[in-house]
Each structure stands twice: as C-alpha cells, then as structure tokens.
Amino acid sequence: MIWHRLEFIWSETLLQLRRERLIAISTVSIVAVLLVLLGANLLFIMNLHLWTGRTAAEVEVSAFFRKDFDRQSAQRTAGLVATWPEVASARFVPKEEGWPEFQKTVPGSAKLRGFDASAFPDAVYVRVKDPRQAEAVAKKLRAAEGVKAVPDRFGDFARAVAKFRDVVTGAGIVVAILVGLAGLFIVHNTVRLALYARWREIYIMQLVGATRSLIATPFLLEGAIHGAVGAWLACCVLIPTHMYLRTVAARSAPLLLLQPDQALLSFGCYLVLGGALLGVIGSAFSLRRFLRRKPEWQA
Amino acid sequence: MPTAVELKAVDVAYPGGVQALSDINLTIDEGEFVFLVGPTGHGKSTLLKLLYREEEPTAGQVLVQGWDVPRLTASRIPYLRRRIGVVFQDFRLLPHRTAAENIAFVLQATGAPCPSVEKCVQDALSQVGLADRAEHFPGQLAAGEQQRLAIARALAPGPSLLLADEPTGNLDPQASASVAALLLEVNRGGTTVMVATHDPAIVNAARRRVVAIREGRIVSDTPEGSYPENLAQD
Numbered sequence: 001m002i003w004h005r006l007e008f009i010w011s012e013t014l015l016q017l018r019r020e021r022l023i024a025i026s027t028v029s030i031v032a033v034l035l036v037l038l039g040a041n042l043l044f045i046m047n048l049h050l051w052t053g054r055t056a057a058e059v060e061v062s063a064f065f066r067k068d069f070d071r072q073s074a075q076r077t078a079g080l081v082a083t084w085p086e087v088a089s090a091r092f093v094p095k096e097e098g099w100p101e102f103q104k105t106v107p108g109s110a111k112l113r114g115f116d117a118s119a120f121p122d123a124v125y126v127r128v129k130d131p132r133q134a135e136a137v138a139k140k141l142r143a144a145e146g147v148k149a150v151p152d153r154f155g156d157f158a159r160a161v162a163k164f165r166d167v168v169t170g171a172g173i174v175v176a177i178l179v180g181l182a183g184l185f186i187v188h189n190t191v192r193l194a195l196y197a198r199w200r201e202i203y204i205m206q207l208v209g210a211t212r213s214l215i216a217t218p219f220l221l222e223g224a225i226h227g228a229v230g231a232w233l234a235c236c237v238l239i240p241t242h243m244y245l246r247t248v249a250a251r252s253a254p255l256l257l258l259q260p261d262q263a264l265l266s267f268g269c270y271l272v273l274g275g276a277l278l279g280v281i282g283s284a285f286s287l288r289r290f291l292r293r294k295p296e297w298q299a
Numbered sequence: 300m301p302t303a304v305e306l307k308a309v310d311v312a313y314p315g316g317v318q319a320l321s322d323i324n325l326t327i328d329e330g331e332f333v334f335l336v337g338p339t340g341h342g343k344s345t346l347l348k349l350l351y352r353e354e355e356p357t358a359g360q361v362l363v364q365g366w367d368v369p370r371l372t373a374s375r376i377p378y379l380r381r382r383i384g385v386v387f388q389d390f391r392l393l394p395h396r397t398a399a400e401n402i403a404f405v406l407q408a409t410g411a412p413c414p415s416v417e418k419c420v421q422d423a424l425s426q427v428g429l430a431d432r433a434e435h436f437p438g439q440l441a442a443g444e445q446q447r448l449a450i451a452r453a454l455a456p457g458p459s460l461l462l463a464d465e466p467t468g469n470l471d472p473q474a475s476a477s478v479a480a481l482l483l484e485v486n487r488g489g490t491t492v493m494v495a496t497h498d499p500a501i502v503n504a505a506r507r508r509v510v511a512i513r514e515g516r517i518v519s520d521t522p523e524g525s526y527p528e529n530l531a532q533d
Contacts (some may be wrong), residue, residue: 004416102366180454200393201404207351207391208456209380212373 031230069146186284223283231275309359337512343495388468411456445472498505499526
C-alpha cells in the first residue's frame with residue numbers, strides 16, 4: 001500500500017515537471033543564478049573567517065617584566081596568564097632569547113649598534129583567542145605581578161580586523177537573506193502556476209477523499225527538485241571557480257588563504273540541501289493558500 | 300434497515316441573507332434510491348453538498364452512515380468522502396487523461412483496496428459498458444459516454460452512497476435514459492443512490508421515492524412517486 005502511494009506521488013511529480021517543463025527550466029535557471037550570488041557571498045564570508053581567524057591567531061600581546069623581578073616569579077606569572085580564559089597560549093621568553101627573537105621580528109633592529117642586549121628584559125608573549133580581546137588582555141597584563149610594560153602594538157589592528165570581519169559578515173547575512181527570499185518568491189510563484197494548471201486534479205482528489213498530505217506531497221517534491229537542481233547548477237559554477245582562484249592565489253599571493261576542498265564539499269552539500277529546503281518552503285506557502293480556496297469548476 | 304443519510308432540522312443560509320435550505324428533515328435508508336426534484340436553484344445541489352461536506356449547515360444535524368458530518372475535523376473529511384461517490388452534470392473528468400487513467404487516478408489517490416489497479420479499472424469500465432473505450436480521452440467520447448465514465452470513476456473506490464447532481468442535465472433523451480438505467484442498476488447492487496434532477500422523464504420512468512424541494516423546503520416525499528406536476532411547470 002505504502003509502495004503504491006509512493007509510486008503515485010512520484011509519478012504525479014514527474015508528470016507535473018514534464019507538463020510544465022518550460023516553467024520548470026526557467027525556474028531552475030533563475031534559482032541557480034540566485035544561488036550563485038548567495039553561494040559566492042557565503043564563500044566570501046567563509047574565506048574571510050578563515051583569513052581573520054589566522055590573523056587572530058597571529059595577534060600576540062607581549063609583556064615585559066621588571067629587571068628586579070626574579071625569573072622564577074616571572075615564569076609563575078606567565079603560567080598564570082596561560083590559564084586566563086581569553087588566552088590561547090602564553091610563552092615565557094628569557095632575556096637571553098628575547099633580543100635575538102626581537103631582531104628577527106622587528107625589521108631594522110638588527111642594525112642597531114651598541115645596544116646592550118643584557119638590558120633586554122624577560123618577557124611573556126600571549127596569543128589571544130579573539131583579536132577583539134587583545135586590549136582587555138593587555139590591560140590585565142599591565143596589572144599582573146612583576147609586569148613593567150605592555151606595548152599596545154596590535155590592539156588597533158586586531159580591533160580593525162575584527163570590526164571588518166563583523167561588518168562584512170553582517171552585510172553578507174543580509175544579502176543572503178534577501179537572495180533567499182527572492183528564491184522563495186520564485187519557487188512560490190512557479191508552484192502556484194503548477195497548482196492553477198492542475199486544479200482539476202486537485203479538486204477531484206479532494207472530492208474522492210485523497211488526504212491533504214497526498215495532494216500536497218507532489219508539489220512539495222516539485223519545489224524541492226527545483227531548488228536542489230538550481231543549487232547543484234550553482235555548485236557547478238562556484239566550486240570550480242573557487243578551485244581555480246585558489247590555484248591562482250597559491251602562485252601570486254601565497255598569504256591569501258582560501259578554503260580547502262573538504263570545506264568546498266561540505267559547502268556544496270549544504271547549498272543543495274538549502275536549495276531543496278527553499279523549494280519546499282516556497283511550495284508550502286503556495287499550497288497553504290491554494291488548498292483553502294473553493295475551486296470553480298470550468299470544464 | 301440501517302440509515303444511510305439523516306438530516307434533522309437543517310438550515311443553510313448564505314452570507315447576504317439568502318436562505319438555501321430551511322428546516323430540512325429527511326431520512327434515507329441504506330439501499331434506497333431517491334430522486335430529489337425541484338426547480339433549478341431551489342436547494343437540491345446544496346442538500347447533496349451537505350452530505351460530502353462541500354457545504355456546512357447553519358443549523359441542524361447531518362448524519363451520513365452515522366458520521367456527524369458538520370462536526371468532522373478537516374483531517375477526517377477525506378475518510379467520509381471515500382464512502383461517497385459523486386457525479387455531476389458537467390462530468391468533471393480530467394481532459395488530459397484517458398478513460399482508464401481517470402479511474403486509475405482516483406483509485407491511486409484514495410488508496411482504494413484494490414489488488415490490481417488495472418483489474419479494478421477494467422471492472423469499473425465494464426460495469427458502465429465502456430470496456431472498449433479505456434484508451435479514449437474524454438473529448439473523444441460522446442456526452443452520454445462521458446457521464447458513464449464519470450459514474451464508473453465514482454463507483455471505482457466502492458462507495459456505499461452515490462450522489463448524482465443533475466446527471467442527465469447535459470444529455471439527450473436517449474443518453475439520459477441510458478444513464479438513469481445505469482444508476483438504477485448500481486442501486487440494485489446495494490448502493491444507496493440519491494439523484495438530484497429536474498428531468499421529469501427519468502423520474503417518471505423509474506417510479507422510485509421522490510423528494511420534492513421548493514424554495515429550500517421539502518414540499519413532498521412520495522414512495523414510488525412521479526415528478527410533481529406543479530414543479531414540472533417551473
């Protein structure tokens with residue numbers, strides 16, 4: 001019995017798609033274009049998060065200890081800092097290692113002549129989990145036992161990166177919602193056309209006692225197919241393009257990180273699922289309104 | 300004899316104050332054949348629509364095979380309708396499907412207990428004398444044949460009540476007589492049949508129970524009756 005029902009639902013769905021194939025093709029094309037826009041937007045946000053995540057990981061707050069503060073106490077303070085919730089890692093650097101490291105990281109410092117390396121203090125280098133917390137961590141470090149100075153070198157940069165990421169993500173979400181609504185509207189209209197084209201069948205089904213779910217399912221499936229096929233086509237454009245850009249970036253801008261293949265595969269799966277869901281929701285809106293009306297039979 | 304249909308003090312009023320039915324009291328036993336007669340627009344179709352919940356009464360009780368129809372929830376209405384076959388004046392066939400597909404569609408949509416859809420379709424077509432028209436589209440059939448097909452479609456899921464709303468309204472006298480004979484034959488098989496009509500010829504030929512409706516009220520109820528002469532003039 002269930003098998004016969006499924007067979008009926010599937011055959012009705014295919015019949016619909018066949019009968020209104022021009023409408024189906026145009027809907028799938030428009031949905032694909034919209035999902036290319038939506039997907040490009042999402043990929044941009046994903047890449048931005050990857051990049052800002054790495055930048056955040058590179059934000060390091062340094063704190064220098066007083067010269068009269070003994071090394072054992074300084075190491076203890078560094079160990080304590082490592083336990084702070086905002087801190088990803090804290091590295092204690094004795095003054096013997098500090099000066100050579102400073103010369104490597106600060107351009108031009110190696111040329112300083114006559115600088116007394118022994119004057120360089122013990123230090124703790126702290127990586128924060130979120131660049132927005134760099135300033136708060138610096139403040140806490142200034143109050144930590146034995147700390148003399150905490151240069152605020154990265155606070156502004158970290159804040160700027162975080163703000164840029166948040167603004168772009170927010171704008172991306174707004175664009176995604178607008179594009180999603182446009183897709184919803186298109187599927188809604190297509191299914192409404194299909195409903196009007198098949199009102200006789202729907203009326204007969206209602207008259208003879210077909211359940212609401214049996215009447216609705218072929219239309220929900222039709223919407224899901226429109227959405228999923230549109231999303232699949234969008235993936236066919238977006239994923240190869242992204243892979244090409246990554247190859248180009250690897251050659252010309254090695255620091256510009258782009259999402260790896262594994263992430264693209266997940267992205268593709270989510271986009272197809274999202275497209276299908278978009279189609280189902282669009283169809284459900286059309287059905288809700290259509291099944292409530294009383295059809296006028298015009299043979 | 301168990302009751303197939305029972306209406307108690309039923310009123311139907313449309314918005315704007317139009318009274319379609321007033322104080323309808325009617326009992327129909329299982330296996331009966333009943334003509335509802337009366338002028339067009341006097342409430343026959345509305346009465347039939349009450350039985351399959353296309354209309355709802357503003358007052359009174361409507362019982363079909365023990366189901367309190369107006370109180371049914373929306374999710375139960377399909378199960379009521381599976382017990383009722385409905386035939387219309389304008390046939391209401393699906394023009395892009397063959398005769399066999401029109402019947403198969405209904406069987407599949409309702410999940411009728413049918414070991415083989417093809418076999419049930421063939422049986423239904425044979426019952427109405429259209430076995431050789433299975434692959435014809437409705438547009439390729441004569442009006443009388445289209446109505447026979449509509450009857451086959453209504454009967455295919457095996458309803459115990461058949462409602463026919465002006466089934467001969469679009470037919471010539473010969474086709475009308477043939478459709479009326481078919482409905483009587485269906486009734487002989489045990490199905491309760493209610494036919495709303497203003498065609499005196501089929502009513503007078505059948506000599507079955509006749510319920511006359513005028514201006515939304517039952518004005519006469521005659522076993523083995525004929526078409527009331529005062530209504531025939533309207």
